[in-house]
Amino acid sequence: MxxxxxxxxxxxxxxxxxxxxxxxxxxxxxxxxxxxxxxxxxxxxxxxxxxxxxxxxxxxxxxxxxxxxxxxxxxxxxxSELIGENPAKNLIMPKIARRVPRPIPEKDLALALIAARYNHQLFTWLLLAGYCGLRAAEISKVARGDVRIDGEGGAFLTVHGKGGSDRVVRVPPEVFKELDAHLHRRQGPIFRRTNGSPMTPNGVTQIASGHLKGIGLPYTLHTLRHRFATALCDIGADIRDVQAALGHRDLATTSIYTAHNVRRGSKDVDRLGKGLRALNRRQPPVRDKT
Missing domain, CATH: 1.10.150 (DNA polymerase; domain 1)
Known part of the structure; x- marks a missing residue:
């Protein structure tokens, strides 16, 4: 039964x-x-x-x-009227604390890319995660038909995201140069295992994260996606544009990247503190000569 x-x-x-x-x-x-x-x-x-x-x-x-x-x-x-009462309706759902983004630092991303030059497929994965915000599962699904080349050297990529939700992301010209080398495959996903079968999401995760661990970096492929989001926020991108690029349904999910980023508002805080200059020009205290 x-x-x-x-x-x-x-x-x-x-x-x-x-x-x-x-x-x-x-x-x-x-x-x-x-x-x-x-x-x-x-x-x-x-x-x-x-x-x-x-x-x-x-x-x-x-x-x-x-x-x-x-x-x-x-x-x-x-x-479906298979049962009269729902025994799970009062099942407790644990409250999960909002996770803080953990973006890979720029110097470590640069090291990871340099060390991945021996494997062009892996190198391209790191670029798609760090510069386009793709998840491992999304990388594994990329097909030639998903890519629309523009006249500026870059492309627009239809990403097959979580829950069957598709989105279109920008592929910068520098990243497209590397992606283009894989577009010779006309049928199915472009990224493949050594036996020719399509790469699985788990395979992308294990290979990329194994590469990072192998060069002494305590990060996973997903931290490159975090880097993409925080870097966009750092240069002042509109949060709704970041939301669309990441494929988040809820804007609150995207907002954790702006909350994490303190550099973006640092100049405004410094400007606010300039008011102290007038106070600092006050006369020095009179010393007691007795």
Whole structure:
């Protein structure tokens, strides 16, 4: 019965055109929950789910992710009238502190690029992350048909982002020179593994992050995306343009990059402090000669 319910739910997600990764993670989480319960998923009580959640030995972020999958399943079951009450409706969702961006420093990015010259595919990945803001999964999906070349030496790239949301990002001329070398492949993703099969998101992450670790840098590929965002904010780019470039649905998510950036407002703060000059010109205190 559990396998049938899980299959039925995944079929529902498929008809809604859910991301393949979402369906894989949803199925895995429901199978693990089924093993924990030892009874049909639809027979679970609120107490059962609370006991399951309290037994999780993972970080708060993972608890939130696992719980979201479980809540979505029971909401679907309730709306489909497979159960009378939703046992997950009061399942606690941990509050996650907003993460602070951790951009790779410019000198370390330069070192990473120099060290990647031996592998042109890896070199291009670093450029797409650090200068165009692409995630690992987005890099793995780049295809020739996604690239529209302009008359200024650069291009516009259609990026296939999270949740099936596409966006268009600018590829600067200097970056496009490197990307162009991979556009000879007419069918499918342009980045490939050594056996010719398409590069996976996990493969991009592991290779790029392994490269950074191998040269002694404590960063991941995603910190290059953070660098892209903070650098844009640093030069005064409009926050909504940054939001569009990153593919954020919520402007609040993008705002963490402006909050992180203190250099941008430093001149204004210095200008505010200039008022102290008049006070500093005051007469020195009279010394007591007695």
């Amino acid at each position: 559990n396998d049938q319910m899980i299959t039925k739910h995944i079929s529902f997600l498929n008809r809604r055109n859910a991301q393949a990764s979402t369906m894989i993670h949803r199925r895995g989480q429901l199978e693990r929950l089924s093993a924990f319960l030892g009874k049909p998923l639809l027979a679970a009580s609120a107490e059962d789910l609370d006991r399951w959640q309290q037994g999780l030995r993972v970080c708060a972020s993972s608890v939130q992710t696992y719980s979201s999958h479980v809540r979505a399943f029971y909401e679907w079951a309730h709306e």
